[in-house]
Amino acid sequence: MPGDSPTVRLAAPERRKLILEAARRVFIQSGLGGSRVREISAEAGINEALLYRHFSSKEEMFEAAIAEPLEEGVKQLIKLAADAEMYVGTGEPHRDWIAGIVTTLLEVMVDLAPLFGVVLFADPERGMAFYNGHMVPAMDAMTDAINATDELWEHSDFDARLITVSVLGTCLVLALDHRFGGSLLQDRDVTMKAFTDNLFDGLAPRGL
DSSP: OOSOOTTOOOOHHHHHHHHHHHHHHHHHHHHHHHOOHHHHHHHHTSOHHHHTTTOSSHHHHHIIIIIHHHHHHHHHHHHHHHHHGGGTTSSSOOHHHHHHHHHHHHHHHHHHHHHHIIIIISSHHHHHHHIIIIIHHHHHHHHHHHHHTGGGSOOOOOOHHHHHHHHHHHHHHHHHHHHTTOSTTTTHHHHHHHHHHHHHHTTOOTTO
């Protein structure tokens, strides 16, 4: 039975967390429009009256269960780009450093993959607002971080925006493959090393 036993009394924060976990499962399965409060309360193992003590509406639950975690995840992407500035001026980029950035990005994408579909595709208006308000700034920050190191190492010409899209897109597809039972991340370390090697060597100086 989803949720906690009716005989167990939970503190308000724990109860709220339980409701949000149940709501997230229901929203991921049915989307905002296809979900019902009674489905969420049943998934959480509580009655609707108790659920409404914590959330005033289905939309409020959606914001807390889906939109806010997704926004936090995108903030992590922006922080990855901001942290790259610390590397500027320290010499040639190290392959291990790049591999660490890409691996962290993948971990964020694995967490976000179930949420993207709910926000970006289930509701076109909400999806457009989220993409333009959150994803585009994240891509801008990552592109700026790449451009900031451009003169610090020898490389062939490349488009920083396309590199950003390539890395984000690859990590997202790997995350989706993992979510749906694929084998691309069966050995995550090997896969990410191969991807990093391909990315890094693809930017090698001409003539090498």
